[in-house]
Amino acid sequence: MDTSLIDLRSDTLTRPGPRMLRAMAAADYGDDCYGENTSVRELEEHCMEVFGKQAAVFMPTGTMSNQVALKSLVGRGQEVLCDSDYHINFFEASPSSDLGGAAINSVRTPDGFLTPGIAEDALGRRARWSPVYAETRLVWMENTINGRGGRVYPLPLMQSVRAWCFQRDISVFLDGARILNAAVATGIAPRMWGQTNDAMSLCFAKGLGAPMGSVLMGTAEFISMARHYRKWYGGALHQSGPIAAAALWAVQYNVERLAEDHLNARMFASVLAESSLFVVDQPETNIVIFDVGQLNCSPDQYVQLAAEAGVKVLVWRHSEIRAVFSLTVSGSDALVAARRLVRVAETAGRRRQPELASSAVG
Ligand SMILES: *Cc1c(COP(=O)(O)O)cnc(C)c1O
Numbered sequence: 430m431d432t433s434l435i436d437l438r439s440d441t442l443t444r445p446g447p448r449m450l451r452a453m454a455a456a457d458y459g460d461d462c463y464g465e466n467t468s469v470r471e472l473e474e475h476c477m478e479v480f481g482k483q484a485a486v487f488m489p490t491g492t493m494s495n496q497v498a499l500k501s502l503v504g505r506g507q508e509v510l511c512d513s514d515y516h517i518n519f520f521e522a523s524p525s526s527d528l529g530g531a532a533i534n535s536v537r538t539p540d541g542f543l544t545p546g547i548a549e550d551a552l553g554r555r556a557r558w559s560p561v562y563a564e565t566r567l568v569w570m571e572n573t574i575n576g577r578g579g580r581v582y583p584l585p586l587m588q589s590v591r592a593w594c595f596q597r598d599i600s601v602f603l604d605g606a607r608i609l610n611a612a613v614a615t616g617i618a619p620r621m622w623g624q625t626n627d628a629m630s631l632c633f634a635k636g637l638g639a640p641m642g643s644v645l646m647g648t649a650e651f652i653s654m655a656r657h658y659r660k661w662y663g664g665a666l667h668q669s670g671p672i673a674a675a676a677l678w679a680v681q682y683n684v685e686r687l688a689e690d691h692l693n694a695r696m697f698a699s700v701l702a703e704s705s706l707f708v709v710d711q712p713e714t715n716i717v718i719f720d721v722g723q724l725n726c727s728p729d730q731y732v733q734l735a736a737e738a739g740v741k742v743l744v745w746r747h748s749e750i751r752a753v754f755s756l757t758v759s760g761s762d763a764l765v766a767a768r769r770l771v772r773v774a775e776t777a778g779r780r781r782q783p784e785l786a787s788s789a790v791g
Contacts, residue, residue: 440755456670468670480623484652505530508563514576541577579716603629633676693763700767722748
């Protein structure tokens with residue numbers, strides 16, 4: 430039996446293949462701080478073209494894209510509205526307030542989608558002229574939604590949120606770390622998603638398989654502010670040609686294959702679901718969340734036992750476990766991993782139900 434380790438913790442855990450490495454080796458070594466790196470410029474122009482945006486700037490990480498966007502679009506003490514599960518709140522609440530100086534108004538939405546109705550409920554009842562309230566400058570969207578198992582935020586809903594914001598002079602930002610997963614899953618072109626917002630980001634280091642990097646896109650005015658704050662935050666890189674070349678290769682050649690990751694996630698989820706030992710969310714893209722709360726072991730113990738059985742996964746929240754599919758996980762890896770995880774669950778067994786025990790007495 431094949432006992433090689435299958436790592437499903439994240440789609441950031443990829444390695445460049447030979448063709449990406451060749452593109453990196455051929456990259457330019459000009460200094461991007463002087464605007465003289467042709468590989469970086471080529472990447473930025475390609476992204477502008479793909480998403481139909483006026484301007485773009487290469488960033489070292491998705492987190493810095495988020496922080497620079499927030500700093501550029503929201504002043505100190507002004508407010509951004511988001512769902513509480515979005516990366517900007519869930520992982521970045523501290524830098525958003527400390528570096529960004531922004532007030533985060535995070536709401537817990539049923540599906541991870543802000544709707545005009547939810548935004549109206551969160552903001553609309555306030556008299557915007559009142560000095561009591563924070564001034565809401567920005568509505569933040571995320572697609573796909575990492576904290577909700579890679580769910581796709583439907584395009585018409587995003588369009589309706591943008592229209593609602595436009596009427597109120599509120600900007601819209603899209604954290605599109607995995608927006609190309611949404612584009613591939615729905616068959617809706619990146620350009621359409623580009624029209625749902627004033628500014629947006631894309632990560633190259635997730636399912637696209639580049640070693641690092643992200644891009645911010647928007648109006649020329651926004652991008653010139655973003656370049657300014659990128660420098661402040663220490664993210665203006667000098668000879669970043671090789672990483673930009675890897676990112677360009679990824680966004681040219683690794684997009685259509687995201688459909689394989691989605692298929693592998695669905696196959697994996699259906700094997701887990703068949704065992705009926707887990708509660709499994711059917712994945713829309715490349716992330717599977719499954720619940721081990723019924724098992725006779727703690728979530729941490731389950732993850733430990735899974736690692737010993739050759740599958741790395743991680744505890745997401747409470748008793749939810751996350752598994753992510755990317756180009757380093759083949760279809761047969763996905764099936765082998767699912768079978769190993771079922772076996773671990775069978776070994777742990779089901780937790781005895783205290784309710785059943787007491788009702789048996791009564
Ligand atoms: C991964 C991720 C980020 C952060 O990207 P890093 O490159 O890891 O800093 C931001 N937003 C979302 C939705 C992400 O999934």
